[in-house]
Amino acid sequence: MDDSKAPLWGRIADNVASLTPENPYRTQEDKPRLLIVGAGMMGREHLRVSQRLGWAEVQGVVDPFDGSIDWAQSDWALLSSRPLQVYADLREACLDSAVDAIVICSPNHTHYETLQIVCESGKPILLEKPMATTLTDAMEMVRLARSYPSVIQLGMQYRFKAQYVEALFEIQAQASLGAVKTIAMSEYRPPFLDKVNQWNKFNRHSGGTLVEKCCHYFDLMNVIAASRPKKVYASGGRGVNFLDFEWQGELSDIDDHAMVIIDYDNGIRASFTLNMFCQELYEELVVVGECGRLVASEQASFHPDTPSEARLQVEVPGHPAYRPQGVGYPPWIEETGHYGATFFEHIAFHQQLAGETVDAATPQQALWSLIVASAAQHSLAMGQAVEVAAFCAQEGAGDFFEGHQVD
Ligand SMILES: NC(=O)c1ccc[n+]([C@@H]2O[C@H](COP(=O)([O-])OP(=O)(O)OC[C@H]3O[C@@H](n4cnc5c(N)ncnc54)[C@H](O)[C@@H]3O)[C@@H](O)[C@H]2O)c1
Structure with a gap:
């Protein structure tokens, strides 16, 4: 690593200490299987990060645009030898027992409706920012999250x-x-x-x-x-x-x-x-x-x-x-x-x-x-x-x- 990027006082040093390219996440057993909803620029970043960190498998993707699916599949082939399932229906994909957690990275105006469907699964959710395009929708989503039985993490990374x-x-x-x-x-x-x-x-x-x-x-x-x-x-x-x-x-x-x-x-x-x-x-x-x-x-x-x-x-x-x-x-x-x-x-x-x-x-x-x-x-x-x-x-x-x- 270039010296100018050397971590400073412990906080980052602690965070990266065990994260060599052969980090412990890669050898972990029983990795959760992710569903990526929206396989565009950010969906592909989530594919990449999951594999470079190695903490999760990706079970499949949902996206209405064939171009994005093709793009995601060619990226995926460079990251993993596992098949990447392409689901045609969001609800069916979320309820598939082969999916353990869901990453929503479709465009902003779809977040509200998508979250309503994804929440039927009760599974952990990572939802990209911004949570919604209006405060009224976001307020509904916060109400939904209050009684949700699992994690909903927001993508303010x-x-x-x-x-x-x-x-x-x-x-x-x-x-x-x-x-x-x-x-x-x-x-x-x-x-x-x-x-x-x-x-x-x-x-x-x-x-x-x-x-x-x-x-x-x-x-x-x-x-x-x-x-x-x-x-x-x-x-x-x-x-x-x-x-x-x-x-x-x-x-x-x-x-x-x-x-x-x-x-x-x-x-x-x-x-x-x-x-x-x-x-x-x-x-x-x-x-x-x-x-x-x-x-x-x-x-x-x-x-x-x-x-x-x-x-x-x-x-x-x-x-x-x-x-x-x-x-x-x-x-x-x-x-x-x-x-x-x-x-x-x-x-x-x-x-x-x-x-x-x-x-x-x-x-x-x-x-x-x-x-x-x-x-x-x-x-x-x-x-x-x-x-x-x-x-x-x-x-x-x-x-x-x-x-x-x-x-
Ligand atoms: N956290 C960050 O720093 C960061 C950076 C970029 C984008 N984002 C967020 O990620 C989300 C996606 O952005 P992007 O840059 O990947 O956009 P993009 O246009 O590259 O990709 C969006 C994908 O979602 C698909 N899509 C559209 N409607 C859908 C639906 N109803 N269900 C499933 N898929 C659907 C599109 O076909 C497309 O492939 C946005 O909410 C954006 O704000 C976050």
């Missing part, structure tokens, strides 16, 4: 990116910054990629850009703030991307840049900047507390053979990372997808199946991220600040807002 694992450890467990006062996150990146039927070019399919992409960041900000969002103001729109993009007679309506400000109940102030007309990817988290400042950043690229570079800096007197330090997972883990985040998401899912408590997002936490994202999307459309309590009441999530704290 940015929590497992190396720089954020270390940042959360510093902010929470180590309390290195003291009481947090401000949080600023930003993402600069190229435009949305092509998707099957271009669902991510339309607000009604994706939930809007701030829901589709930025729920990851709102989740991290909520976890750090550990408080309910009180007021959200967003300004943004369509600057450069897909201005004339048309698919099946419909013009794209997705935004490509935004600035969002969030006031939390506990006085923490947060901001988020998104710009999606850049050449390269750059992500940054800056948290300032009463004792100092933390900066977690990642420079990455969609260009092949360009490694990512993540850094962490903790500007607190005497801290070993007072000057920026490289942080990352071994390359064989990072290359499985999302710089290793999905890999550790699978480990968390495996631990949940064994009854362990993990740092993965619960349906409630996913709903909090959707609340912030939807309020920001609404603010952007209305051109004024949104009181989150009133917005939740209007969108059918008022009882949830009143009755819960962000945990």
